[in-house]
Amino acid sequence: MISYFIVTEIEIITETKRIQEDLNYLVYEAEGSLFGENRNPLQPFYGPKRNNHDGIAVRKRRTCCSYYEVCDGEKYCSVCPKRPKI
Known part of the structure; x- marks a missing residue:
């Protein structure tokens, strides 16, 4: 086995x-x-991976998936191009 x-x-x-x-x-x-x-x-x-706000290497989206609209604008996906800079 x-x-x-x-x-x-x-x-x-x-x-x-x-x-x-x-x-x-x-x-x-x-x-x-x-x-x-x-x-x-x-x-x-x-494109190439870059560090996101948490320091994790990800590919940033060029277009928005509109996840924030489902969450009443309170939450963005981790790679959202519309995500506010912290």
């Missing part, structure tokens, strides 16, 4: 690595023609 869990962990690590490689290809390497476009439409929305 122990060997089953070890194999499963190895498979998860391998799968995670493959997902990261696929994402990297789609965002940074794929030509626009893959998406039926002149340019890759994912590149503008997948």
Whole structure:
């Protein structure tokens, strides 16, 4: 039974690595023609990570998800471009 869990962990690590490689290809390497476009439409929305107000590295959204509207303007998502500076 122990060997089953070890194999499963190895498979998860391998799968995670493959997902990261696929994402990297789609965002940074794929030509626009893959998406039926002149340019890759994912590149503008997948910028570098920056530290948020809590010091955690995140990608800041370029567009608002309007989460604050559901919360009566009292709470913004952690990567909201409309979030007030503290």
